[in-house]
Amino acid sequence: MLRREKQISQEELGDAVSVSRQTINSLEKGRYNPSIILAFKLADYFSTNIEQIFIYEGDD
Amino acid sequence: MKKLRNTIIYFTGFGLIGFALLLFQFITHDFENNFITSFAITILIISVIQIIRHARIARDEKLLKKYEIRNTEERNIMIAQKAGYYAFLTTIYAEMLIGVVLMFIDRAEMGEIIMSVAALQTFVYAIFLIYLQKKH
Numbered sequence: 001m002l003r004r005e006k007q008i009s010q011e012e013l014g015d016a017v018s019v020s021r022q023t024i025n026s027l028e029k030g031r032y033n034p035s036i037i038l039a040f041k042l043a044d045y046f047s048t049n050i051e052q053i054f055i056y057e058g059d060d
Numbered sequence: 061m062k063k064l065r066n067t068i069i070y071f072t073g074f075g076l077i078g079f080a081l082l083l084f085q086f087i088t089h090d091f092e093n094n095f096i097t098s099f100a101i102t103i104l105i106i107s108v109i110q111i112i113r114h115a116r117i118a119r120d121e122k123l124l125k126k127y128e129i130r131n132t133e134e135r136n137i138m139i140a141q142k143a144g145y146y147a148f149l150t151t152i153y154a155e156m157l158i159g160v161v162l163m164f165i166d167r168a169e170m171g172e173i174i175m176s177v178a179a180l181q182t183f184v185y186a187i188f189l190i191y192l193q194k195k196h
Contacts, residue, residue, distance in 0.1 A: 019134075
């Protein structure tokens with residue numbers, strides 16, 4: 001997982017992209033689909049592209 | 061920060077209304093009207109608590125960041141919208157159920173009023189739905 005590779009907490013990542021720790025937790029557990037803006041912010045933070053972080057798995 | 065300032069202004073106004081009501085009660089010596097007195101005290105206390113809470117947030121940078129995240133974060137907005145929608149649906153169904161029950165226990169007039177409120181809520185919902193569909 002990118003966050004663990006970077007050795008940062010959910011709280012720190014949340015602060016960096018202006019969301020709460022709970023949102024990062026929901027994203028990691030796959031319970032929440034982010035907006036395109038948040039996806040871009042996360043990709044930008046990890047200096048990568050969206051496809052490296054999120055995988056499209058159909059309409060479910 | 062703007063939202064925080066507006067909230068403090070809002071609660072200051074709210075508190076002033078409570079204080080004015082309480083003052084009015086003192087001037088008119090109308091203490092028998094317990095409803096207005098307790099209403100005034102309640103909104104005054106709520107306002108003071110909220111002003112203190114928001115002033116504390118405004119002074120603390122960490123709390124301010126958390127406050128801003130809480131109010132602007134997309135997941136929180138989505139959750140609030142869902143909660144509002146579920147609350148709306150639940151109250152509509154509850155009103156309809158209560159309306160039907162009242163009609164069966166010979167309180168038809170009250171039942172009709174409750175059913176009318178449910179119908180009005182649904183009508184307002186439909187209007188907003190059409191408006192927002194056209195807007196976005």
